[in-house]
Amino acid sequence: xxxxxxxxxxxxxxxxxxxxxxxxxxxxxxxxxxxxxxxxxxxxxxxxxxxxxxxxxxxxxxxxxxxxxxxxxxxxxxxxxxxxxxxxxxxxxxxxxxxxxxxxxxxxxxxxxxxxxxxxxxxxxxxxxxxxxxxxxxxxxxxxxxxxxxxxxxxxxxxxxxxxxxxxxxxxxxxxxxxxxxxxxxxxxxxxxxxxxxxxxxxxxxxxxxxxxxxxxxxxxxxxxxxxxxxxxxxxxxxxxxxxxxxxxxxxxxxxxxxxxxxxxxxxxxxxxxxxxxxxxxxxxxxxxxxxxxxxxxxxxxxxxxxxxxxxxxxxxxxxxxxxxxxxxxxxxxxxxxxxxxxxxxxxxxxxxxxxxxxxxxxxxxxxxxxxxxxxxxxxxxxxx
Amino acid sequence: xxxxxxxxxxxxxxxxxxxxxxxxxxxxxxxxxxxxxxxxxxxxxxxxxxxxxxxxxxxxxxxxxxxxxxxxxxxxxxxxxxxxxxxxxxxxxxxxxxxxxxxxxxxxxxxxxxxxxxxxxxxxxxxxxxxxxxxxxxxxxxxxxxxxxxxxxxxxxxxxxxxxxxxxxxxxxxxxxxxxxxxxxxxxxxxxxxxxxxxxxxxxxxxxxxxxxxxxxxxxxxxxxxxxxxxxxxxxxxxxxxxxxxxxxxxxxxxxxxxxxxxxxxxxxxxxxxxxxxxxxxxxxxxxxxxxxxxxxxxxxxxxxxxxxxxxxxxxxxxxxxxxxxxxxxxxxxxxxxxxxxxxxxxxxxxxxxxxxxxxxxxxxxxxxxxxxxxxxxxxxxxxx
Numbered sequence: 001x002x003x004x005x006x007x008x009x010x011x012x013x014x015x016x017x018x019x020x021x022x023x024x025x026x027x028x029x030x031x032x033x034x035x036x037x038x039x040x041x042x043x044x045x046x047x048x049x050x051x052x053x054x055x056x057x058x059x060x061x062x063x064x065x066x067x068x069x070x071x072x073x074x075x076x077x078x079x080x081x082x083x084x085x086x087x088x089x090x091x092x093x094x095x096x097x098x099x100x101x102x103x104x105x106x107x108x109x110x111x112x113x114x115x116x117x118x119x120x121x122x123x124x125x126x127x128x129x130x131x132x133x134x135x136x137x138x139x140x141x142x143x144x145x146x147x148x149x150x151x152x153x154x155x156x157x158x159x160x161x162x163x164x165x166x167x168x169x170x171x172x173x174x175x176x177x178x179x180x181x182x183x184x185x186x187x188x189x190x191x192x193x194x195x196x197x198x199x200x201x202x203x204x205x206x207x208x209x210x211x212x213x214x215x216x217x218x219x220x221x222x223x224x225x226x227x228x229x230x231x232x233x234x235x236x237x238x239x240x241x242x243x244x245x246x247x248x249x250x251x252x253x254x255x256x257x258x259x260x261x262x263x264x265x266x267x268x269x270x271x272x273x274x275x276x277x278x279x280x281x282x283x284x285x286x287x288x289x290x291x292x293x294x295x296x297x298x299x300x301x302x303x304x305x306x307x308x309x310x311x312x313x314x315x316x317x318x319x320x321x322x323x324x325x326x327x328x329x330x331x332x333x334x335x336x337x338x339x340x341x342x343x344x345x346x347x348x349x350x351x352x353x354x355x356x357x358x359x360x361x362x363x364x365x366x367x368x369x370x371x372x373x374x375x376x377x378x379x380x381x382x383x384x385x
Numbered sequence: 386x387x388x389x390x391x392x393x394x395x396x397x398x399x400x401x402x403x404x405x406x407x408x409x410x411x412x413x414x415x416x417x418x419x420x421x422x423x424x425x426x427x428x429x430x431x432x433x434x435x436x437x438x439x440x441x442x443x444x445x446x447x448x449x450x451x452x453x454x455x456x457x458x459x460x461x462x463x464x465x466x467x468x469x470x471x472x473x474x475x476x477x478x479x480x481x482x483x484x485x486x487x488x489x490x491x492x493x494x495x496x497x498x499x500x501x502x503x504x505x506x507x508x509x510x511x512x513x514x515x516x517x518x519x520x521x522x523x524x525x526x527x528x529x530x531x532x533x534x535x536x537x538x539x540x541x542x543x544x545x546x547x548x549x550x551x552x553x554x555x556x557x558x559x560x561x562x563x564x565x566x567x568x569x570x571x572x573x574x575x576x577x578x579x580x581x582x583x584x585x586x587x588x589x590x591x592x593x594x595x596x597x598x599x600x601x602x603x604x605x606x607x608x609x610x611x612x613x614x615x616x617x618x619x620x621x622x623x624x625x626x627x628x629x630x631x632x633x634x635x636x637x638x639x640x641x642x643x644x645x646x647x648x649x650x651x652x653x654x655x656x657x658x659x660x661x662x663x664x665x666x667x668x669x670x671x672x673x674x675x676x677x678x679x680x681x682x683x684x685x686x687x688x689x690x691x692x693x694x695x696x697x698x699x700x701x702x703x704x705x706x707x708x709x710x711x712x713x714x715x716x717x718x719x720x721x722x723x724x725x726x727x728x729x730x731x732x733x734x735x736x737x738x739x740x741x742x743x744x745x746x747x748x749x750x751x752x753x754x755x756x757x758x759x760x761x762x763x764x765x766x767x768x769x770x
Contacts, residue, residue, distance in 0.1 A: 159489035
């Protein structure tokens, strides 16, 4: 696997990270531009809070785990300063987006701004311990837990009582965030949270009959035969499975490890487009027409998270199915998402693998899944050496 | 044009209307199913209020303007009864969706439920005069006007003051709705409203430099260089142009007529996919990557509304560009959206014209654009004979 290891490492260090270092910082107002076209030019100056936070996290991780480069730490710190100054409303909830100068644009309807802010400040506090980073991380984490039952708060459009669903996204993110935050949380808190999120992911949202994970279930965990209830997102489920693998290693839970591998591979077989290759974005578990117009598009993060899952699973167990799938997904991903002519990767392909949007960064794509994915695969392959 | 006239008329009467008559009514709980697969089978039972209302309107119009068939009137009335019983919250605002039995699912965050409810009850009142229909139509219309400055109400996620935009959708729909409601409104009210919506559509949202219509502008009408501000929807703009043609005929406004044709044709040239044919769903007016993943898909309603615009424009003026474009759009539309093997039309194609979703009805496609489009083209071509 040595040539793969080098490929992922070089791509991260010599292509992707330099792209964001060069094109993304807003030297006038702080924070990061993420709407970057194919050549890396800024085509829109709005700042999406969760993408700001993800980039802070990424550079803190690079500094912590790759090399203690001052430029990387400085970038993380300048993003964090922007978030501290402009990111939150009076209740401490993080906005969804702000404009270039930091004036709020979209209210904190989306709890993932908070999730990634907590993750960013926790990571930054690790490399640059600072009471304001630490308390911001912890307070935001507490906020998330408080909002857990109604993450959208007053912006929730669901009429209460008719079809109350819970969403996979929050337990899934908490299963990763709790580990990321570990150094800042009481041990008791962690030991209480971890089993409950594992239970949610692996038993409540996991559907035995199909062997797949659902995006939404009834509050009692049962199946809701509705558009939301039938929705599956293979990339989402597979990403959660590598969070489970990490937990299984930390807690030496062999059963969890095996179950995560079984679900991940099953999801990959289910989500793989047998005709044109690549992994679908959304599928209806009963095979009905999706309500998502983009259901059959091939998205970068889905493929990168799958490579992370496969490389981790292979590194831990040597499972040959994981290795064969790794080769196959690797080939599709590098053939289609990597831009042969300029830095960073494409994000959005149509079903046939053609470029659907020529951007390198946008409202939903920032400095996160490509570099985190490359980093994670590199580190997994290193364990095999 | 005689063979075209027959084609549109036959398709409406012998293919599309029978599809909805047969597959759509919910004989157990009232109202209509709209999630219908390729064969017309129900794959989801949720009821989307605006689609319920649109179908009531369509059958009332069929009864009023095509033939006084009792079955059509009965269908319109049963849909109306369902809406009266289950459609509204305590403030009289129409929900976005309810379940099969009528229990509310999604709150009235979307004012288009109200717009189409007002339109439906006004049309039904015309063929079956009834105080409760009439007052419901008028009260709902008043509600819409009251909510005009903040249509999403408490569900609005925009932070006030940073970038306050207004949206094209409301003046556009009001320009049609006001005519639809005319018999129920004070003449004074209509004469006050009509010029103001024409002004909004043709001067505020119309951008002189590009000759195109924007989906969102600043409150003072100026251009907002943001994702929302750069957004254009060719189908939306062209649909509005046939509303303008209707107004120009009613008010004998030759200048409005000519301007609507100029803008409609300009939009069509701009929105036409020169490589694969068909009209794009969304485009960024500065050519930047769209924030909409479905931007290059080809949607049924866009093409049908364009055919309505072109047939009306040609019937009124004999403009040869309109005729040539009619032939071209007709050919694409019938080749790609009509299902050769079963009734009703496909709704969603990818950029290349392949079926993206195999449904005949869903969350956003009901008994409306196909039958209304076929009806309108038929009636326009009749005027030429």
